[in-house]
Amino acid sequence: MDIAEQLQLLTDRLRAVEDQLAIYQLLTRYSPAADSGDGASAASLWSADGSYDAQVGSWSGTAAIAGLFDEALHQGIMAKGCGHILTTPHVRLDGDRATATNYGLLCINDGDNFRVWRVTACHWDLVRTATGWKVQHRVNRVLNGDEAARALLHRAWD
Amino acid sequence: MDIAEQLQLLTDRLRAVEDQLAIYQLLTRYSPAADSGDGASAASLWSADGSYDAQVGSWSGTAAIAGLFDEALHQGIMAKGCGHILTTPHVRLDGDRATATNYGLLCINDGDNFRVWRVTACHWDLVRTATGWKVQHRVNRVLNGDEAARALLHRAWD
Amino acid sequence: MDIAEQLQLLTDRLRAVEDQLAIYQLLTRYSPAADSGDGASAASLWSADGSYDAQVGSWSGTAAIAGLFDEALHQGIMAKGCGHILTTPHVRLDGDRATATNYGLLCINDGDNFRVWRVTACHWDLVRTATGWKVQHRVNRVLNGDEAARALLHRAWD
Numbered sequence: 001m002d003i004a005e006q007l008q009l010l011t012d013r014l015r016a017v018e019d020q021l022a023i024y025q026l027l028t029r030y031s032p033a034a035d036s037g038d039g040a041s042a043a044s045l046w047s048a049d050g051s052y053d054a055q056v057g058s059w060s061g062t063a064a065i066a067g068l069f070d071e072a073l074h075q076g077i078m079a080k081g082c083g084h085i086l087t088t089p090h091v092r093l094d095g096d097r098a099t100a101t102n103y104g105l106l107c108i109n110d111g112d113n114f115r116v117w118r119v120t121a122c123h124w125d126l127v128r129t130a131t132g133w134k135v136q137h138r139v140n141r142v143l144n145g146d147e148a149a150r151a152l153l154h155r156a157w158d
Numbered sequence: 159m160d161i162a163e164q165l166q167l168l169t170d171r172l173r174a175v176e177d178q179l180a181i182y183q184l185l186t187r188y189s190p191a192a193d194s195g196d197g198a199s200a201a202s203l204w205s206a207d208g209s210y211d212a213q214v215g216s217w218s219g220t221a222a223i224a225g226l227f228d229e230a231l232h233q234g235i236m237a238k239g240c241g242h243i244l245t246t247p248h249v250r251l252d253g254d255r256a257t258a259t260n261y262g263l264l265c266i267n268d269g270d271n272f273r274v275w276r277v278t279a280c281h282w283d284l285v286r287t288a289t290g291w292k293v294q295h296r297v298n299r300v301l302n303g304d305e306a307a308r309a310l311l312h313r314a315w316d
Numbered sequence: 317m318d319i320a321e322q323l324q325l326l327t328d329r330l331r332a333v334e335d336q337l338a339i340y341q342l343l344t345r346y347s348p349a350a351d352s353g354d355g356a357s358a359a360s361l362w363s364a365d366g367s368y369d370a371q372v373g374s375w376s377g378t379a380a381i382a383g384l385f386d387e388a389l390h391q392g393i394m395a396k397g398c399g400h401i402l403t404t405p406h407v408r409l410d411g412d413r414a415t416a417t418n419y420g421l422l423c424i425n426d427g428d429n430f431r432v433w434r435v436t437a438c439h440w441d442l443v444r445t446a447t448g449w450k451v452q453h454r455v456n457r458v459l460n461g462d463e464a465a466r467a468l469l470h471r472a473w474d
Contacts, residue, residue: 003161003165003319006165007165007319007322007323007326010165010172010326011326013172013176014172014326014329014330014333017172017175017176017179017333018329018333020179021179021333021337024404025406025407028403028405028406028417028418028472029406029472029473031403031419031469032406032417032437032469032470032472032473033469035437035466035469036467036469036470037466038470041473078461079461080460080461081435081458081459081460081461081462081465082435082459083419083435083437083459085403085419085421085435086403087189087243087244087245087403087404088182088186088245088404090183090186090187090190091183101186101190102186103189103241103243105265105272105421107421107432107435107459109435109458109459109461112433113431113432113433114421114432114434114435115271115432116265116271116272116273116274116432117270117272118272119239119240119241119243119267119272121190121193121241142267143239143240143241143265143267144238144239144267145236145237145238145239145267149239150194150195150236151194153191153193153194154190154194154196156187156190156191157187157190157191157199161319161323164323165323168323168326168327168330171330171334172330175333175334179337245344245347245402245403246340246403246404247344248341248344248345248348249341259344259348260344261347261399261401263399263401263421263423263430273429274423274429274430274431274432275428275429275430276430277397277398277399277401277423277425277430279348279351279399300397300425301351301397301398301399301423301425302396302397303394303396303397304397307397308351308352308353308394309352311347311348311349311351311352312348312352312354314344314345314348314349315348
C-alpha cells in the first residue's frame with residue numbers, strides 16, 4: 001500500500017472505533033437525563049422522527065418522548081429515588097446506521113434498600129445525523145419469561 | 159520519526175484500541191445469547207478448546223458449554239425470566255492474549271420484582287484466533303465472603 | 317491536507333479515543349480493588365491530592381482513601397460478600413482534564429440472595445498525570461429522591 005492508501009485505511013478503522021464509542025456516549029447520556037427528570041435532554045438523544053416503545057407505553061417524536069418524563073409514573077418513581085441502569089451495549093455498525101442491544105435495570109428506592117422493579121431487554125436502532133448519532137427507535141421488553149424479550153435479545157446478532 | 163514509522167505507531171496504537179473494543183463486543187454478546195437460551199450462540203464465544211467454570215458446574219469444549227443452557231437450572235430461570243447482567247470489563251492486553259475482569263449479576267423475575275440471586279466475580283482468559291477474540295477460560299465465583307471470589311477480583315491487576 | 321497534517325489529525329483523534337478507553341480502564345479498576353479489600357490498590361487510582369466524598373464520609377489524600385477500606389463499615393459488608401457495581405461512564409474530555417458520570421450499585425450478600433443496598437449517582441473529576449489518568453475528586457449521592465443526587469447526574473452534560 002502507498003501512503004495515501006495507508007492513511008485511508010487508518011481513517012476508516014478509526015472511524016469505526018469512534019462510532020462505537022460515540023454510541024456508548026449516546027446511551028450513557030440517557031440514564032442521567034431520565035433520573036434527573038430532564039425530559040428535553042433525554043429526548044434530545046432521539047432523532048426528530050424517533051420513537052420509543054417501552055412496553056408500558058409508546059411515544060413518537062421528541063416532544064412526546066420528552067413528555068413521558070412528566071407523567072405520573074415517572075415522577076412517582078423519581079420522587080422515591082430511581083436509577084435507570086443500562087449495561088454496556090453490544091453494537092453493530094452498518095455505515096450510517098447501527099443497532100445496539102443491552103439491558104435495563106430499573107431500581108427503585110424502598111427506604112432501607114432498593115428493589116429491582118424491572119429488568120428489560122433493550123434494542124436500539126441508531127442513525128448518524130448531521131449532529132451525531134441519534135436514536136431512531138428504542139424497544140424495551142421485560143424479561144418475565146415471555147418470548148418477546150428473548151426475541152429482542154436475539155436481534156443482537158441475528 | 160519518518161512517515162513509515164509514524165504510520166506504524168498509529169497502526170499499533172489503533173490495534174490496541176480495536177482489541178479492547180473487540181473484547182467488549184465479545185463479552186456483551188454473552189448475556190443476550192444466555193438469556194434467550196441460544197446455547198450454540200453463547201458457546202461460539204469460546205475457542206474450540208475453551209472451558210467455563212461457573213462454580214455450580216464446569217464445562218469443557220464448545221459442545222459441553224452449549225449444552226449447559228439446555229440444563230434444568232438454566233431452563234428454569236429462563237422460564238421465569240432472567241437477566242445475566244455483566245459489567246464493563248477491566249481488560250489487560252498482552253499480544254494475542256488478554257484477560258478481562260468484571261461482575262455478573264444474575265437477576266430472576268419474581269413476579270412483581272426481580273431478585274438479585276447471585277453477584278459474581280468473573281475472570282476471563284481470552285485469545286486472538288483466526289476468527290477474532292475468543293474466550294479460552296471463564297471462571298465465576300459468588301461474592302459471599304469467601305476468599306476465592308476476592309482472589310479472582312485481585313487478578314484484574316495482579 | 318498534506319501528509320503531515322493528516323498524520324496529526326489521526327493522532328489527535330486517536331488520542332481522544334485512547335483517553336476515553338483509559339478512563340474506562342481506570343474506573344473498572346475501582347470495584348475489584350474495593351471488593352477484594354485492597355485499599356492501597358483502590359487509592360492508587362486517585363492523584364496524590366485526590367479526594368472522595370461518599371456521602372457517608374469524606375476522605376482526602378491517597379493514605380486516607382486507602383484507609384477507608386479498613387473501616388468497620390467496609391470490612392463488615394466485605395465479610396458478608398459485596399459487589400460495588402459501576403456502570404459504563406459518560407465521559408467528557410477537556411484536554412488534560414475530564415469528567416465521568418455513572419451509577420454505583422452496592423449489592424450485599426444476604427444469604428440466599430443479594431440485596432441492592434444503595435444506588436448512587438457518581439461524578440468523577442479526572443486529571444491526566446505523568447502516570448496516566450487519575451481521579452482528582454469523586455462524589456457519590458444516593459438516589460433517594462433528594463435533589464443532590466439528581467443535580468449530580470445533571471452535571472454529566474451541563
